Each structure stands twice: as structure tokens, then as C-alpha cells.
Amino acid sequence: MVPAPRQWLWWVAAVNWGRGxxxxxxxxxxxxxxxxxxxxxxxxxxxLPVARGQAYLPLLQGKLxxxxxxxxxxxxxxxxxxxxxxxGGDVINLGDVSSSSLVKGETxxxxxxMVDGYVDIIAMRHPRQGAAQYASDSAEVPILNGGDGAxxxxxxxxxxxxxxxxxxxxxxxxxxxxxxxxRFGRTVHSLSHALVRLGCSLxxxxxxxxxxxxxxxxxxxxxxxxxxxxxDLAVAIPSADVIYMTRIQKxxxxxxxxxxxxxxxxxxxxxxxxxxKGGMIVMHPLPRVxxxxxxxxxxxxxxxxxxxxxxxxxxxxxxxxxxDIAVPAVPDAGTSTDSGGES
Amino acid sequence: MPSEMSMRRVTAINNGTxxxxxxxxCAITVLKMLGVxxxxxxxxxxxxxxxxxxxxxxxxxxxxDREISQSDLDKLALVAPEASVSIIRAYSVAEKxxxxxxxxxxxxxxxxxxxxxxxxxxxxxxxxxxxxxxxPLQLRCHYCxxxxxxxxxxxxxx
Numbered sequence: 001m002v003p004a005p006r007q008w009l010w011w012v013a014a015v016n017w018g019r020g021x022x023x024x025x026x027x028x029x030x031x032x033x034x035x036x037x038x039x040x041x042x043x044x045x046x047x048l049p050v051a052r053g054q055a056y057l058p059l060l061q062g063k064l065x066x067x068x069x070x071x072x073x074x075x076x077x078x079x080x081x082x083x084x085x086x087x088g089g090d091v092i093n094l095g096d097v098s099s100s101s102l103v104k105g106e107t108x109x110x111x112x113x114m115v116d117g118y119v120d121i122i123a124m125r126h127p128r129q130g131a132a133q134y135a136s137d138s139a140e141v142p143i144l145n146g147g148d149g150a151x152x153x154x155x156x157x158x159x160x161x162x163x164x165x166x167x168x169x170x171x172x173x174x175x176x177x178x179x180x181x182x183r184f185g186r187t188v189h190s191l192s193h194a195l196v197r198l199g200c201s202l203x204x205x206x207x208x209x210x211x212x213x214x215x216x217x218x219x220x221x222x223x224x225x226x227x228x229x230x231x232d233l234a235v236a237i238p239s240a241d242v243i244y245m246t247r248i249q250k251x252x253x254x255x256x257x258x259x260x261x262x263x264x265x266x267x268x269x270x271x272x273x274x275x276x277k278g279g280m281i282v283m284h285p286l287p288r289v290x291x292x293x294x295x296x297x298x299x300x301x302x303x304x305x306x307x308x309x310x311x312x313x314x315x316x317x318x319x320x321x322x323x324d325i326a327v328p329a330v331p332d333a334g335t336s337t338d339s340g341g342e343s
Numbered sequence: 344m345p346s347e348m349s350m351r352r353v354t355a356i357n358n359g360t361x362x363x364x365x366x367x368x369c370a371i372t373v374l375k376m377l378g379v380x381x382x383x384x385x386x387x388x389x390x391x392x393x394x395x396x397x398x399x400x401x402x403x404x405x406x407x408d409r410e411i412s413q414s415d416l417d418k419l420a421l422v423a424p425e426a427s428v429s430i431i432r433a434y435s436v437a438e439k440x441x442x443x444x445x446x447x448x449x450x451x452x453x454x455x456x457x458x459x460x461x462x463x464x465x466x467x468x469x470x471x472x473x474x475x476x477x478x479p480l481q482l483r484c485h486y487c488x489x490x491x492x493x494x495x496x497x498x499x500x501x
Contacts, residue, residue: 128462148487
């Protein structure tokens with residue numbers, strides 16, 4: 001029985017009474033157990049009507065998220081903001097880095113300590129690897145890592161896993177091909193860990209110069225991973241359940257010549273998908289440049305736009321989890337008695 | 344007795360520090376990390392590739408008129424975690440020090456990855472390296488998680 005709107009706050013408090021300790025911060029996928037991951041995906045599933053605007057559930061009313069993006073972002077920043085507002089919370093943004101105190105030489109530590117006093121939770125992206133851990137060690141409130149240099153991007157991983165489970169009904173036992181920039185690509189660093197832990201086989205397809213870092217390969221093998229490494233995308237297509245394309249990130253290369261040697265090396269067109277399994281899905285964290293041709297969009301395999309939408313629902317679930325707020329069953333679309341009131 | 348023969352290769356010192364059981368070939372690195380260079384007025388003795396029962400081959404360093412500190416021992420742990428250190432006074436062993444490499448190496452060396460967040464100018468949190476493996480020694484940065492380049496870590500000592 002869903003309570004009337006005026007009873008929401010009392011009801012949310014009652015649901016959360018006696019819950020376990022929240023996850024402190026989400027910096028890498030090591031901060032979540034397999035059970036945590038599946039619980040977040042289940043919470044996200046329940047929140048789908050709220051993310052679509054078909055139901056209103058103000059679980060985060062009175063809560064404030066600090067969106068600290070020291071590096072450009074469209075999807076991640078906007079989906080954090082959408083997630084917060086769909087659940088009745090609010091957001092403050094760092095804004096343009098060039099007009100902040102950072103240009104005056106303020107340390108990351110001081111910036112975080114200051115914002116820490118303003119908000120209940122922080123989502124951040126930073127060009128330096130390790131910045132999210134550094135922020136977490138500086139702050140009292142939970143930190144959600146929205147990407148730290150070429151390090152990790154665990155919130156992207158949750159939405160990727162959600163998309164995979166949505167398409168295949170399961171994650172365990174799938175063969176996932178990670179393609180492109182595996183060296184600098186933080187999305188694949190986090191995703192590979194989670195996939196292996198959840199029982200997937202990996203095919204890593206990249207140019208030799210953009211192979212997955214050795215410490216990550218070591219970690220994956222220590223987890224018992226079955227890994228095939230290849231430079232040929234065509235070989236990976238027939239056996240893949242998921243092809244996860246990534247952009248060769250020009251901004252991560254130390255020089256233009258090195259980038260030009262590998263730019264455009266993997267391009268996936270609809271015709272290339274002829275030998276693929278019927279249920280195989282093509283994913284991409286976006287933005288894409290030329291690694292997926294527009295004609296793939298119309299195939300049954302394309303999932304990257306649904307994937308981007310899933311960023312909202314999984315981030316809703318993650319914010320609730322880090323703030324130790326239980327996600328209840330959500331009424332079916334159209335049955336909510338609340339007509340609005342989002343802050 | 345190979346160890347006695349080894350010790351006889353270099354003369355006894357009056358006062359100072361003897362560092363034994365340094366991995367073969369690492370004595371010069373040890374001197375560099377302790378800041379011992381050609382500018383010293385007192386003798387420094389170095390023996391490399393000395394036969395050792397325990398290690399096969401080892402290096403030995405004797406530094407006269409200097410007793411190494413705890414912070415020196417912390418640095419030494421990164422290159423010679425099995426080293427035995429003796430403080431010598433009046434030709435006798437006055438103290439034996441143990442090199443103990445804990446799980447966390449705090450404010451001994453900075454991360455060798457140039458784009459690590461810990462390198463930000465005036466950032467106040469301590470530099471932290473975490474022991475990931477001991478034989479061979481593998482360290483990872485607490486912040487960025489990158490495996491440390493053990494060949495260049497001497498250049499990053501604090």
C-alpha cells in the first residue's frame with residue numbers, strides 16, 4: 001500500500017529504520033560486493049517508472065547533491081542531476097571550472113572540504129586518476145566517482161550491467177567483447193572487473209598500443225577470468241553476446257602522432273553484424289565518433305541509447321544506496337496519487 | 344661460512360651503519376636513496392655480488408659516521424626489504440634494526456604515475472603506496488591504483 005503524498009516523509013523514514021550501514025563511497029567496483037551490485041540493479045528496476053516520469057517518489061526530498069565536474073561531461077552530469085530531481089532532491093553544480101576558485105590555485109582537498117559542508121553527497125569527475133579516492137579521503141559525505149582520468153567509472157558500470165541484464169535476463173555466463181581504447185578507457189576498466197566477478201568471459205579487442213593495463217589483467221586473472229586478447233574485431237563478433245565499443249579518446253594521448261596511428265582503427269557497420277547472434281547487443285558509453293556507423297542504430301542489436309537512459313535509473317538507485325535510503329516498490333504508472341511537486 | 348667470508352671482504356668500521364643483505368646489484372640504489380654521494384668527507388664502503396647463503400648473492404654497504412634514521416629505514420624497505428641494519432659504535436654492534444615493510448607505505452615515496460591526483464600542487468593528504476606483492480615487491484598507489492615503476496621509485500622518494 002503506497003501512502004498518500006503528505007505521509008511520504010514519515011513513510012520513507014519508517015522504511016529506512018534499522019537499515020544496515022550504507023556504502024561509504026563508490027570509487028571503484030571493489031566498493032560493491034556482487035550482492036550489492038545485484039541489489040542496485042533490482043532497485044534500479046523498481047525505479048524505472050520514476051525515471052520515465054510515470055510515477056513520483058520523493059525519496060530524496062531535502063537531500064542535496066554536489067555535481068563537481070572538473071572535466072567535460074554531458075550524460076553523466078545530466079543523468080546525476082535528473083536522477084536527483086526525479087526523486088525529489090536538488091543539485092548544485094560546480095559550473096565552469098575556469099570561473100571557480102580552482103583557477104586561483106585552490107587544492108582539490110580544500111574544494112572538497114568546502115562542498116562537503118554544503119551537500120549530502122558528491123558526484124565528481126576529474127582529469128587526474130585517483131582524484132575520487134583523494135576526494136573520498138578528504139570528505140565526510142559519500143563520493144560517487146563519475147570518472148577519474150584513465151582510472152575508473154563505476155557508475156557507468158552499473159548502468160552497463162543494468163542494460164546487459166535487461167537484454168539477456170542475466171549477466172552470468174555471457175561472452176562480452178570490449179573493443180577500442182582499453183588502455184585509457186576508464187569505463188572498460190571498471191566494467192571488466194564487474195563482468196568477471198559476475199561470471200562473464202571477456203574478449204579484449206584493441207590495437208597493441210591500447211591494450212588493457214597489465215595491473216588490470218593481473219587482477220582479472222587473479223579472479224579466475226577467461227580472457228582472449230585480439231586486435232581483430234571481426235573474429236570476436238560471431239561468439240559475442242555483447243559488443244562494447246569505446247571511443248579512442250584523443251584527449252588522453254600524450255601526442256597527436258600517437259593518436260593518429262590508432263584513430264578510426266575499429267569501425268562497426270550494420271553489414272559487419274551479419275555473423276552475430278540474434279540476441280547480441282551493441283553498447284557504447286557515448287559519445288561516439290566513427291566507431292559505430294549510423295546504420296547500426298536501426299538494427300536489433302543497437303542498445304546505446306537505452307544504455308544512456310539507464311544512467312538515470314541506476315544513478316537513482318546508487319544515490320539512494322549511498323544515502324542509506326531504501327527503495328520501495330513503486331506504484332504502476334498512472335496509479336500515483338501525487339500530481340507533482342518536484343523541487 | 345660464506346657470511347663470515349663476505350664480511351671479511353670489507354673492513355670493520357669504528358662508528359656508523361652497516362647494511363647487509365641488500366639484493367645483489369642494488370647497493371648503488373641504496374646509497375642514492377640515503378642521499379650518500381661523492382660529497383661526503385667520511386668513508387663509504389660498498390661490496391657487490393658477494394656470495395650469501397641466504398640470498399645467493401648480496402650487496403653490503405658500510406657508511407662511516409652516520410647512523411641511519413627511521414625515515415631512512417622506511418626508504419630502504421622499498422629496495423631492500425630483507426636488509427639487516429647494524430648501528431656500529433666503537434667497533435661494536437650497538438643496535439640491530441629491522442627493516443619492516445608494512446602494508447601501507449606512507450609519505451616515503453610519491454606515486455610514479457605522473458597524472459595521479461596526489462601530485463597536485465600543495466595537496467595536503469599523505470602519499471600512500473600499498474604493498475600488493477612482496478616477492479618481488481609490488482606497490483600500488485592508494486589513490487590512483489597504478490602499479491608503481493620500481494625502477495623509478497628512487498627518484499620519487501620524499
